[in-house]
Amino acid sequence: MRQWPPHSDDALLIELGAALRDSGPVPEHFLAAALAAFSWRTVDAELAVAELTFDSACDLEPVGSTRSGGTDRTLTFRSGPVVLAVEVTASGVVGQLSPAAPGRLSARSAAGQYEDVPVDEAGFFSMGVPPTGPVQLRASTATYKVRTCWVSLR
Known part of the structure; x- marks a missing residue:
């Protein structure tokens, strides 16, 4: 020993x-x-980070505004001039990129990518119901690439 x-x-x-x-x-x-x-060491460095600037689950709606029926949650992310607006409902997620441009939007959870959808010329996209837990969205157009911070959508 x-x-x-x-x-x-x-x-x-x-x-x-x-x-x-x-x-x-x-x-x-x-x-x-x-x-x-x-x-994966440089993947996040290649994408601008869009920070969460509005979350209807936390932020107060402006006085006098009314919420549209069926919208469970509204979130807005911003990175410089790029804005990603998202509405989460019981049937899925719809959103818009601004400035509007065609491209792709992918969504991933801790388990990996779960959605990859087209973004049309007006910047609109739609996805299915997101998983529980943190999610990150990544948008890619001919003029910009952006990713959101991790956030639970439901």
Whole structure:
């Protein structure tokens, strides 16, 4: 049985050398996870972050305004001149990008991407019911790319 801590620097070097020699090959699933993490290191830097500027679940509606029937929640995200407005209802999500431009909008949860929908020339899009938990939206047009902060839509 080995004593710990070793009584000399030489004994410590022998222990460290044995640990390094006996490690064996790196398991494939470790390599796959490392490569996946490495490929995502710059993905967020390539996209402008649209911060949440309005959430009807938290913010008060302006005085005198009335809510449209069926809208459970309205959210607005902004990144510079780009605005992403979203309405969440029991039947799904509708929204609009401004400035309006055709493109794609994808949505992901902690489990991965769950929607990828077209954005029409007027900037409109629609998706199904979002999952519970945090969601991030990513919009891409010919002139801009933007992602939202993570937010629970329901």
